[in-house]
Amino acid sequence: MNDLPTDEMKTVENTQPALEESRLIANDELLVLRDVQRSYIQADNELPILVGANLSVKAGEMVALVAPSGAGKSTLLHVAGLLERPNGGEVYIAGKPQSGAVDRARTVTRRDEIGFVYQFHHLLAEFSALENVVLPQLISGANKSEAESRALELLKYMRVDHRAAHRPAELSGGEQQRVAIARAMANGPRVLLADEPTGNLDPTTSDYVFKALNSLVKQSGISALVATHNLFLAERMDRQITLVDGKVVEI
Numbered sequence: 001m002n003d004l005p006t007d008e009m010k011t012v013e014n015t016q017p018a019l020e021e022s023r024l025i026a027n028d029e030l031l032v033l034r035d036v037q038r039s040y041i042q043a044d045n046e047l048p049i050l051v052g053a054n055l056s057v058k059a060g061e062m063v064a065l066v067a068p069s070g071a072g073k074s075t076l077l078h079v080a081g082l083l084e085r086p087n088g089g090e091v092y093i094a095g096k097p098q099s100g101a102v103d104r105a106r107t108v109t110r111r112d113e114i115g116f117v118y119q120f121h122h123l124l125a126e127f128s129a130l131e132n133v134v135l136p137q138l139i140s141g142a143n144k145s146e147a148e149s150r151a152l153e154l155l156k157y158m159r160v161d162h163r164a165a166h167r168p169a170e171l172s173g174g175e176q177q178r179v180a181i182a183r184a185m186a187n188g189p190r191v192l193l194a195d196e197p198t199g200n201l202d203p204t205t206s207d208y209v210f211k212a213l214n215s216l217v218k219q220s221g222i223s224a225l226v227a228t229h230n231l232f233l234a235e236r237m238d239r240q241i242t243l244v245d246g247k248v249v250e251i
């Protein structure tokens with residue numbers, strides 16, 4: 001480019017096609033929200049919740065989402081997790097824009113690229129801890145023995161493998177949540193979304209589960225967004241964000 005005479009340079013610049021928005025996203029930004037809008041209709045009125053929300057979470061980064069009740073934390077997680085479509089803007093998962101994707105493609109992305117952890121574990125009561133981590137893999141097409149060995153590896157990582165054969169009701173709250181984290185990781189997601197993942201646990205157990213979650217994010221290099229009211233936990237994450245008038249603001 002530097003060797004080109006000035007007018008040729010101008011021509012090149014003028015004819016340069018605009019880069020697609022998705023090409024501007026760095027490879028390590030696994031979760032990106034650009035100018036996301038989301039509103040609900042309540043009693044015939046439009047209630048804006050997300051009003052041009054922007055967010056980028058890098059590989060291996062854990063971001064705390066701390067905001068008052070009703071500010072839109074769940075809405076943000078649902079939109080990021082492809083559970084709800086935004087009214088405008090774009091969600092990128094591992095660099096891929098999702099707004100144009102049909103529902104089936106969004107379901108596959110949600111299943112294979114996004115892990116969810118909720119306040120209450122939502123494990124399947126009739127299945128053992130191991131089976132709970134095996135099932136999502138079978139649904140994604142893995143064979144049984146591969147799925148079992150990965151499930152066991154994840155349960156080992158979460159230090160709950162000794163409870164693999166037990167059903168959720170036979171596990172403590174902390175064990176249930178560690179199994180739920182293993183399940184969220186079952187299909188090797190690129191993005192982890194968590195809603196009060198330790199909200200139901202006592203402080204010691206909460207600390208233990210948080211440490212396990214944190215080292216999983218760091219070692220696997222996924223991008224994690226964690227909604228929490230626990231300011232002590234939030235401070236231990238890489239960044240803290242909140243929602244102000246529907247926009248994401250760094251704290």
Ligand SMILES: Nc1ncnc2c1ncn2[C@@H]1O[C@H](COP(=O)(O)OP(=O)(O)OP(=O)(O)O)[C@@H](O)[C@H]1O
Pocket residue numbers: 040041042049067068069070071072073074075076
């Ligand atoms: N499906 C819906 N239809 C209509 N309004 C909704 C819907 N979902 C959420 N809202 C409204 O949007 C606002 C934000 O809700 P959201 O659940 O995202 O808040 P939150 O920050 O997660 O709150 P909390 O901490 O209490 O869970 C609330 O006023 C809620 O009533």
